[in-house]
Amino acid sequence: AQSVAQPEDQVNVAEGNPLTVKCTYSVSGNPYLFWYVQYPNRGLQFLLKYITGDNLVKGSYGFEAEFNKSQTSFHLKKPSALVSDSALYFCAVRDPYNTDKLIFGTGTRLQVFP
Amino acid sequence: DSGVTQTPKHLITATGQRVTLRCSPRSGDLSVYWYQQSLDQGLQFLIQYYNGEERAKGNILERFSAQQFPDLHSELNLSSLELGDSALYFCASSAAGDIQYFGAGTRLSVL
Numbered sequence: 001a002q003s004v005a006q007p008e009d010q011v012n013v014a015e016g017n018p019l020t021v022k023c024t025y026s027v028s029g030n031p032y033l034f035w036y037v038q039y040p041n042r043g044l045q046f047l048l049k050y051i052t053g054d055n056l057v058k059g060s061y062g063f064e065a066e067f068n069k070s071q072t073s074f075h076l077k078k079p080s081a082l083v084s085d086s087a088l089y090f091c092a093v094r095d096p097y098n099t100d101k102l103i104f105g106t107g108t109r110l111q112v113f114p
Numbered sequence: 115d116s117g118v119t120q121t122p123k124h125l126i127t128a129t130g131q132r133v134t135l136r137c138s139p140r141s142g143d144l145s146v147y148w149y150q151q152s153l154d155q156g157l158q159f160l161i162q163y164y165n166g167e168e169r170a171k172g173n174i175l176e177r178f179s180a181q182q183f184p185d186l187h188s189e190l191n192l193s194s195l196e197l198g199d200s201a202l203y204f205c206a207s208s209a210a211g212d213i214q215y216f217g218a219g220t221r222l223s224v225l
Binding site: 034036041042043044045046049090100101102103104105106107 | 145149156206
């Protein structure tokens, strides 16, 4: 079965510092991986996806993610964090064997301090 | 704005009642997905429709049902509500298995 794990419930980082939000996956076949962000009282916003190609994927708001097949990881990164990046981040894998539903991780709350 | 519209934003109701949540997908998207977000279960897939037909079921209770209409909007019906059904319900739409775009959600409170 397809699954993703987000090992950290919360990540704290100072504004201007680089940030990393971790995600590992378990899939059979090629992984289709996504990152979404959820701000308070809002829906999930798509950040980026990995289907195939370059291991470094660039997305919205200056975020990028690094796909690592050997470590089965898809960590979200940003070189310089902003206070406004504080939100809940979800990693997800698409299940191509079951009509493309998304399977989400448990989420990581990112707190960026001024 | 994702282009996916969900109404209402908030619903407060009592146990045993029935409610209907509505979703209008992005223009041109044929697939609609429903997800439930709760503190204890996280984000869980409920059901998917594609061009009016049910395509997949996830962790959806028998008390819950959904449909997609010819104009592609979808409704999620929740009946015999229990306290544990209190959650955020999201609708998402996509074009042919591509990126899923989410609505702002409906927050259901069962008292």
